[in-house]
Amino acid sequence: MNSSQLYCQNERRRQLVRQYPRNGLDYLEVSDDQQQLCVHFLGPVPQNLEPANVRIEGGQVIRDIQVIALELELQDDPTLDSCLRVTVSEPGDFSPYTLKIVALDEAGRCTDQPHPDFDPRYSSLTFSFKVDCPNDLDCLTDTFCLPTTTGDETAAAAINYLAKDYASFRQLILDRLALLMPDWQEHHVPDLGITLVE
Numbered sequence: 001m002n003s004s005q006l007y008c009q010n011e012r013r014r015q016l017v018r019q020y021p022r023n024g025l026d027y028l029e030v031s032d033d034q035q036q037l038c039v040h041f042l043g044p045v046p047q048n049l050e051p052a053n054v055r056i057e058g059g060q061v062i063r064d065i066q067v068i069a070l071e072l073e074l075q076d077d078p079t080l081d082s083c084l085r086v087t088v089s090e091p092g093d094f095s096p097y098t099l100k101i102v103a104l105d106e107a108g109r110c111t112d113q114p115h116p117d118f119d120p121r122y123s124s125l126t127f128s129f130k131v132d133c134p135n136d137l138d139c140l141t142d143t144f145c146l147p148t149t150t151g152d153e154t155a156a157a158a159i160n161y162l163a164k165d166y167a168s169f170r171q172l173i174l175d176r177l178a179l180l181m182p183d184w185q186e187h188h189v190p191d192l193g194i195t196l197v198e
Contacts, residue, residue, distance in 0.1 A: 020042070020043065020119075022043075022117060022118055022119040023041055023042060023043040023044070023046060023117055023118050023119070023122075024041065024042040024043065024118055024119045024121070024122025024123065025039065025040075025041060025042070025099070025101065025118075025122050025123065025124065025125040026040045026041055026042045026081075026122075027040050027125070028040065028083075028099065028125060028127055029083075030127070030128075030129055030131060030132075033091070034091030034092070034129045034130070035087060035088055035089075035090070035091055036085055036086065036087050036088070037085070037086040037088065037099065037127075038073065038083040038084075038085055038086075039054075039083055039084045039085075039086055039099065039125075040081045040082075040083050041083075041084070042122060044082070045072055045073075045074065045082045045083065045084050046084070046117060047072060048117075049070055049084065049101070049115075050070070050104070050108075051067040051068065051069060051070055052067075052104055052108060052109065052110050053101055053102060053103075053104060053110065053115060054067045054070065054086055054099065054100070054101060054102075055067070055099070055100045055102050055110050056088065056092075056097055056098070056099055056100075057097065057098045057100065058092075058095060058096055058097035058098050058126075059092050059093055059095050059097055060093060060095040061093040061095070062090060062091070062092050062093045065088050065089055065090060065092055065097070066088065066089040067086055067087070067088060067089075068087045068088060068089055069086075069087040070084055070085070070086055070087075071084070071085040071087070072084060072085075073085050086099075091129050092128075092129035092130070093129070093130070094128070094129075094130045095128075096126050096127070096128055097126070097127055097128065097129065098124050098125065098126050098127075099124065099125050099127060100114075100123060100124040100125075101114065101115045101118050101123050101124070102114060102115060102123070103115050103116055159172065159176075160172055170197060170198065173197045174197060177193065177197070
């Protein structure tokens with residue numbers, strides 16, 4: 001998903017966006033088998049697209065994913081979005097991919113140019129095939145708990161709100177670091193901790 005993504009939070013705004021003469025990609029959903037993408041558009045689902053108009057780029061391990069077929073899924077219910085179901089040759093890896101709607105040349109081959117019916121800004125969409133898959137990568141850091149303190153240590157770690165000059169701020173930060181990292185004992189100037197404090 002790119003940073004310029006449009007989000008239609010209410011029906012009136014959605015209708016205004018759909019009145020724009022050019023179309024654009026809104027979002028997509030990946031099927032459970034990861035070989036079908038249900039692509040939703042800002043405007044009506046275009047009916048003149050061919051598999052060559054849809055290109056999938058990206059991937060680190062699995063590249064050159066081909067679009068095999070396109071199928072329109074039109075909804076009768078106005079509260080539901082119609083979509084273009086894109087069938088791909090194989091599921092991708094955990095890296096990001098980009099789906100692009102591109103123009104064709106005279107020979108019917110895809111080009112790097114956005115489709116003429118699409119706003120260039122919304123003619124591509126970044127997504128992941130593995131958004132619902134578990135993986136070994138854990139972005140969550142370990143929980144950091146402060147060491148238990150007795151009354152004397154708590155009194156020593158009290159913040160001096162009267163610190164107003166360089167020396168007192170420096171001492172305040174060093175005192176706080178001593179509480180948070182009791183194993184850190186280095187107080188020489190070339191130490192990284194001292195450098196960051198100063």
